[in-house]
Amino acid sequence: xxxxxxDVARASGVHISTVSRTFSAPHLVNPETRSRVLACADDLGYxxxxxxxxxxxxxxxxxxxxxxxxxxxxxxxxxxxxxxQARQRDYHVFVADTNEDPAAEEELVHAxxxxxxxVLLCSPRMSNSLIEQLSxxxxxxxxxxxxxxxxxxxxxxxxxxxxxxxxxxxxxxxxIALLSGPRGSWTSREIRxxxxxxxxxxxxxxxxxxPNLPTETGGTALAEQVRRCGATAVxxxxxxxxxxxxxxxxxxxxxxxxxVSVVGIDDITLSRLTRPKLTTxxxxxxxxxxxAVDMLxxxxxxxxxxxxxxxxxxxxxxxxxTTAQVMLQTELVIRDSTGPGPRAGRTDGAAGVxxxxxxxxxxxxxxxxxxxxxxxx
Amino acid sequence: xxxxxxDVARASGVHISTVSRTFSAPHLVNPETRSRVLACADDLGYxxxxxxxxxxxxxxxxxxxxxxxxxxxxxxxxxxxxxxQARQRDYHVFVADTNEDPAAEEELVHAxxxxxxxVLLCSPRMSNSLIEQLSxxxxxxxxxxxxxxxxxxxxxxxxxxxxxxxxxxxxxxxxIALLSGPRGSWTSREIRxxxxxxxxxxxxxxxxxxPNLPTETGGTALAEQVRRCGATAVxxxxxxxxxxxxxxxxxxxxxxxxxVSVVGIDDITLSRLTRPKLTTxxxxxxxxxxxAVDMLxxxxxxxxxxxxxxxxxxxxxxxxxTTAQVMLQTELVIRDSTGPGPRAGRTDGAAGVxxxxxxxxxxxxxxxxxxxxxxxx
DNA sequence: ACGACGACTGCAAAGGTTTGCAGCGAAATA
DNA sequence: TATTTCGCTGCAAACCTTTGCAGTCGTCGT
Numbered sequence: 001x002x003x004x005x006x007d008v009a010r011a012s013g014v015h016i017s018t019v020s021r022t023f024s025a026p027h028l029v030n031p032e033t034r035s036r037v038l039a040c041a042d043d044l045g046y047x048x049x050x051x052x053x054x055x056x057x058x059x060x061x062x063x064x065x066x067x068x069x070x071x072x073x074x075x076x077x078x079x080x081x082x083x084x085q086a087r088q089r090d091y092h093v094f095v096a097d098t099n100e101d102p103a104a105e106e107e108l109v110h111a112x113x114x115x116x117x118x119v120l121l122c123s124p125r126m127s128n129s130l131i132e133q134l135s136x137x138x139x140x141x142x143x144x145x146x147x148x149x150x151x152x153x154x155x156x157x158x159x160x161x162x163x164x165x166x167x168x169x170x171x172x173x174x175x176i177a178l179l180s181g182p183r184g185s186w187t188s189r190e191i192r193x194x195x196x197x198x199x200x201x202x203x204x205x206x207x208x209x210x211p212n213l214p215t216e217t218g219g220t221a222l223a224e225q226v227r228r229c230g231a232t233a234v235x236x237x238x239x240x241x242x243x244x245x246x247x248x249x250x251x252x253x254x255x256x257x258x259x260v261s262v263v264g265i266d267d268i269t270l271s272r273l274t275r276p277k278l279t280t281x282x283x284x285x286x287x288x289x290x291x292a293v294d295m296l297x298x299x300x301x302x303x304x305x306x307x308x309x310x311x312x313x314x315x316x317x318x319x320x321x322t323t324a325q326v327m328l329q330t331e332l333v334i335r336d337s338t339g340p341g342p343r344a345g346r347t348d349g350a351a352g353v354x355x356x357x358x359x360x361x362x363x364x365x366x367x368x369x370x371x372x373x374x375x376x377x
Numbered sequence: 378x379x380x381x382x383x384d385v386a387r388a389s390g391v392h393i394s395t396v397s398r399t400f401s402a403p404h405l406v407n408p409e410t411r412s413r414v415l416a417c418a419d420d421l422g423y424x425x426x427x428x429x430x431x432x433x434x435x436x437x438x439x440x441x442x443x444x445x446x447x448x449x450x451x452x453x454x455x456x457x458x459x460x461x462q463a464r465q466r467d468y469h470v471f472v473a474d475t476n477e478d479p480a481a482e483e484e485l486v487h488a489x490x491x492x493x494x495x496v497l498l499c500s501p502r503m504s505n506s507l508i509e510q511l512s513x514x515x516x517x518x519x520x521x522x523x524x525x526x527x528x529x530x531x532x533x534x535x536x537x538x539x540x541x542x543x544x545x546x547x548x549x550x551x552x553i554a555l556l557s558g559p560r561g562s563w564t565s566r567e568i569r570x571x572x573x574x575x576x577x578x579x580x581x582x583x584x585x586x587x588p589n590l591p592t593e594t595g596g597t598a599l600a601e602q603v604r605r606c607g608a609t610a611v612x613x614x615x616x617x618x619x620x621x622x623x624x625x626x627x628x629x630x631x632x633x634x635x636x637v638s639v640v641g642i643d644d645i646t647l648s649r650l651t652r653p654k655l656t657t658x659x660x661x662x663x664x665x666x667x668x669a670v671d672m673l674x675x676x677x678x679x680x681x682x683x684x685x686x687x688x689x690x691x692x693x694x695x696x697x698x699t700t701a702q703v704m705l706q707t708e709l710v711i712r713d714s715t716g717p718g719p720r721a722g723r724t725d726g727a728a729g730v731x732x733x734x735x736x737x738x739x740x741x742x743x744x745x746x747x748x749x750x751x752x753x754x
Numbered sequence: 755a756c757g758a759c760g761a762c763t764g765c766a767a768a769g770g771t772t773t774g775c776a777g778c779g780a781a782a783t784a
Numbered sequence: 785t786a787t788t789t790c791g792c793t794g795c796a797a798a799c800c801t802t803t804g805c806a807g808t809c810g811t812c813g814t
Contacts, residue, residue, distance in 0.1 A: 062492070071457065757813090
């Protein structure tokens with residue numbers, strides 16, 4: 001029932017190839033003819049069949065975006081940014097959710113492979129080797145992970161964790177707990193590494209709790225352990241866990257930041273709505289989404305010269321996509337969930353800052369930021 | 378580079394049609410041959426090209442899901458449910474976000490039309506007539522809206538609003554404000570209608586504020602107006618606005634539920650995390666997602682008999698999809714953001730319930746539910 | 755012993771589009 | 785005026801599958 005290119009050709013009295021060109025190479029067709037064709041097309045409600053086009057050009061103008069958990073508020077801004085960036089380049093984004101399941105990740109890549117021109121793998125949980133193998137099936141850009149030979153955009157959570165720990169140390173905390181993330185998460189490893197180093201450098205003690213599900217319930221469930229381990233400050237893998245932890249601590253009768261200081265990572269909008277407002281490391285999620293799309297589409301080459309008529313498959317050649325790794329800056333946002341530690345004098349409330357990092361003259365409610373660094377390559 | 382059906386045929390020494398049948402009609406091919414073909418296919422990493430298949434069968438095995446705003450926590454559960462339901466039937470879901478923009482909605486339907494077998498339109502903002510027109514281009518199921526002649530699944534927010542208002546009236550509130558949703562939202566109209574009726578029936582006064590953006594900031598911005606209009610209780614279009622409003626009221630020095638009672642709609646997970654915890658109307662979002670997929674796929678007919686060889690397009694015939702409208706039940710979840718109104722005696726804290734609805738013996742923290750009704754057709 | 759039937763497989767058309775090549779008339783050049 | 789050039793358009797192959805039809809061959813019934 002939908003109008004095809006042939007219907008338009010018939011209606012406007014030209015050959016289908018002319019109709020085709022009217023859309024894909026307008027400069028090749030006489031303005032007069034062109035407008036006539038366009039009129040007919042509009043009249044019939046014709047729209048090029050992207051599937052058929054994809055069949056011959058080899059480009060679908062779709063890109064896949066695989067997300068660990070759409071329900072985690074960390075992701076939506078990234079998704080939106082990716083979508084709008086893609087839309088500008090006349091691409092569409094297909095989002096898929098894996099429920100934090102590595103197996104689902106793999107299956108989805110396979111399913112998407114033939115229907116998209118590339119896939120954005122966001123916070124993948126699967127193994128490096130599997131990712132590399134998959135990347136031979138379809139162009140991949142990984143987000144929040146580094147895998148050799150693949151383009152990647154990562155947020156510098158290491159730097160973020162360092163800032164957070166320094167903030168805590170500066171407030172007088174020595175016994176610090178780290179709520180780690182899910183198994184297989186590159187981000188979680190990175191945070192742990194940086195946090196451990198920072199705590200060691202500051203002469204403190206770090207207790208690592210995990211791995212855990214990166215959700216509120218995951219955080220809530222850890223409240224008891226946090227109390228038991230005697231930490232006076234906690235850095236959580238993400239805001240969701242931090243918020244869940246605050247809930248759990250509250251139920252245990254512990255006060256934040258009175259008894260325990262809590263800092264999260266991500267700066268989801270929710271972190272501004274809790275009481276107390278959450279101190280957290282802001283990650284540039286939207287920028288990550290945009291950048292990832294750009295990296296995937298940077299070789300938006302017009303249908304990578306194929307030999308239509310020739311027989312044997314031509315050698316792939318040096319179409320090697322430049323495999324850059326972009327690292328995005330993070331910031332510490334100081335709000336109300338962190339306060340002086342047990343060894344601090346009675347400062348009258350806010351953070352009496354003396355730690356080495358940049359200026360943090362924060363009072364509650366007027367968040368100050370300490371910025372990390374950009375290390376692009 | 379990726380292996381095609383021809384490669385497999387060559388490798389296994391059979392005709393491509395046999396390979397094809399091996400995948401799409403296994404019972405038609407000799408088990409021996411079949412296993413040989415499968416071995417070769419596996420060997421070459423062959424996967425059928427869905428685009429090419431779609432070209433001839435007319436079914437892509439994809440379905441589109443158009444969402445007003447992925448960042449609104451109301452939607453993710455629906456998305457996840459739809460995805461898992463679709464996956465079970467060997468379909469994939471492509472999610473797209475419109476940023477609450479009706480124009481984007483239309484454009485997305487067009488873009489998706491040829492790449493999917495149907496589209497789920499979730500909380501659409503565009504006009505009924507446009508939706509009907511679009512439905513001639515691609516099968517549509519609308520969610521949270523009723524449009525004549527189209528299959529729909531709606532949550533009974535009318536019933537939910539009624540329960541909420543009755544709850545408020547029962548607590549002794551007379552001056553009630555309604556924070557309405559975005560322009561063009563069927564849900565918002567429905568809520569308003571039901572709320573107005575319920576308030577009138579209870580002898581109270583309803584002030585409608587809006588339309589508004591259905592976000593926290595949208596809610597926060599209304600705090601001042603709420604104070605000015607003198608309402609002691611507020612029903613918000615959704616939880617996000619309710620939570621934003623609570624923030625705004627807090628900043629104004631008003632206490633919830635001391636000075637103002639607040640109830641939301643949706644029961645997003647976040648509503649359990651605010652202080653005070655939000656009283657709200659729970660909507661069955663996951664069920665809606667599942668149901669919508671089922672409705673779209675109920676006519677999963679094997680490639681609706683097409684005349685491959687014949688000339689003139691055959692008459693469409695009576696393939697009319699049954700146009701059911703399913704209505705899903707909602708529940709009132711009483712938490713801590715609602716309390717006695719100005720005319721109530723000094724009840725000692727909790728909700729002294731006497732309104733007509735089902736049992737609500739709620740104390741804060743132990744939420745009770747009052748269920749609505751199912752009206753399927 | 756012969757025809758019918760069944761299981762399996764090959765043949766070729768079709769689906770909607772893109773694109774290299776060739777054709778054509780007219781304008782520009784020699 | 786003859787010839788090249790250029791702008792535009794048509795022709796047909798190709799992309800990868802699916803599927804109706806026809807062919808082969810062996811089995812069964814009579």
